[in-house]
Amino acid sequence: MEEYFESKNKYCSNNNNENQIDYDKKKELIELNNLGHCYQYGIGKKKDLFKSFEYYLKSAKGGNIDAQNNLGYCYQNGIGIIKDEKKAFEWYFKSANEGNIHAQYNLGICYQNGIGIKKDDKESFEWYFKSAEGGYSLAQNILGDYYQNIEKDLEKSIYWYEKSAENGNKLSQYKLDSQYELGYCYENGIGVDTNLIKAFKLYTIASEKGQTAAQSALGTLYKNGKYIKLDLAKAIYWYNKAAENGCKIAQYNLAYYYKHGISVKRDDVKSFEYFKKSAKQGHLEAQFELGYCYDKGLGTEVDKTKAFELYKITAERGHNIGQSNLGILYQSGVGTEIDPEKAVYWHNNAAENGVIAAQYNLGVCYYNGFGVEKNEKKAFEYYEMASDKGFLNAQFELGNCYYLGIGIEINKDKSFELYKIAAERGLNVAKSKIGYLYENGEGTEKDLVQAIYWYRKAAENGCELALHNL
Structure with a gap:
């Protein structure tokens, strides 16, 4: 009986030792990966890409899946080692097979673009899908794009955009992109019933977090005042935010407001500057308006x-x-x-x-x-x-x-009608001409009073012929 318990105790002791060794090994691999990260980005250490690579390599060879993904990234981009896309793919593959959602996403990129492996859209989609199911918001956003633009399955597109938005704590920028995309779908009735209230809410969330396209779209909702109370001051506020972040549409809209004095004091110089910024980014209307500014000397010299x-x-x-x-x-x-x-x-x-x-x-x-x-x-x-x-x-x-x-x-009658229209609309040469027709009774009855009236109108504006006829 003692021998039995003795043997059991020995077994338990050995098993605990193995667990401790396994834990210590995993901890060491995590620390090696973290050191690689510190050397790569100069966090608490002097930046050294070669050391960064060495630590990633040690950790990756030991089986740390985060290090394996990081090592793949180093090989893909030549960080601390000669660029080798085939090895990058191999390390991504090892990490992805162990469930690393970032490596799964990177593997999707490799298959999509033929990085270290033959291009394969089907494999690319499958790895993006695994990463998205694992909760990686960037992959979820990619699936949203895929279903919207390729498969034209807008329900699935919105589903993945919503998933990406929900995971904003992991990748806030991609959350904002997805919220904007979802807001755009609601605004334009893409895959869902048009709902400007929902669009407004999504644009607002994304705008307050700094998403440029959403800021511009929110400005437009305030400008149009459909379902949302018309508020040009807020429209200008959000256009300003988006313009500061380089949005060419917002820059154009601000230029237009300053050109016409809409809710701001008319300012040709500011209008010109915003048209110029937008035009540099290829905005067609801004390019035309900038040409017009140079043509007419608006906000700048001719x-x-x-x-x-x-x-x-x-x-x-x-x-x-x-x-x-x-x-x-x-x-x-x-x-x-x-x-x-x-x-x-x-x-x-x-x-x-x-x-x-x-x-x-x-x-x-x-x-x-x-x-x-x-x-x-x-x-x-x-x-x-x-x-x-x-x-x-x-x-x-x-x-x-x-x-x-x-x-x-x-046809003198038709001629008279057309001259009279042009004269009444202010064309000086037409005023002189209509005076002549009244004087000579062409196309109308002779009427010297009307003739003198129109000659005077034309002469007041510098028409020498009308002055001579008077």
Whole structure:
């Protein structure tokens, strides 16, 4: 009996010793991994990437899965060792198979991008999925993107975005991204019923944590005042926050507010500066507006060359008014050399997309044979097109067409109507012309009182011909 208990005690003692040894070994491996981390980032130690790698290697070889993942990272990025993507993959694989969610995520990246292994989207997805199921918010965010953009399964997309948002304590930045994505889904009815209240709440949470896109979106909700009380002051506050963080949309919106004095004092200089910041990031409307600032000297000195450069960028990117303005500069030779063919080319592009000024300028080109063969009928058609949409100069030129028979039979009555419209809208040359028609009874009954009235109107604004006729 004593021998029996003696043997049992020996067994228990030996087992406890083994457990202690195992615990001490694991503790040592954790400490080695932590030392690697300290040397890698210079935390309490002088930064030394070679030592960092050595400690990770010792810990990883001992079986520490965090160190194995860290070692893979070192091999992938050449930290303390020559870059070796194949070895990076091998260490990620070891760690991932033992359940390390970060290594599983990194393995997903390897398979997705062919890092150390042949590209394999199916394997990539499976490892991202394992990492996401383990609670890694970055992998969850990736799955949200995948289901939204690839599989078009928006319910699953939202599910993973929500999971990622819930795990904000692990990776707060990815939580914010996911909350913004989820808010965007609710705002636009993507995969769910549109719910601006939920969108507002999600944008607010993300905005208060510094998520730039959410700050800009929140500003827009306050600006539009749909389901949320209209509050331009708060809109500007959040646009400012987003603009400070480099959001080109918010920068553009602030520029627009300062340009038009919306809830802020009009300030062309501030408007110009925000347009400039946004334009540098490729915002199309901002690039156009910046060109316009240089063209007209708003918030800066006039610089027609810079205006030309920016109009050209926007025109080539499909901005209709940019195309029209570029055509004008080629037509006038301002900021660049006169080029009739290019002027007509850009006027055509803009006119086809409904830009009234371009339609008018095409009429001018056809009338004068500038960049195209002279064609009075086409000139008339383009003048009429622009006139019907209320373009002032086109209304006057169409009046000339009817008066002189340019591309259409002479019709003095129509001519009078169009001159009168243009005159009443303030076009000085039209005032003088309508005075002449009243004086001579063309297109209307002769009326010297009206003739004198319109001549005086034109003369007051510097029309020498009207002054002479008076």
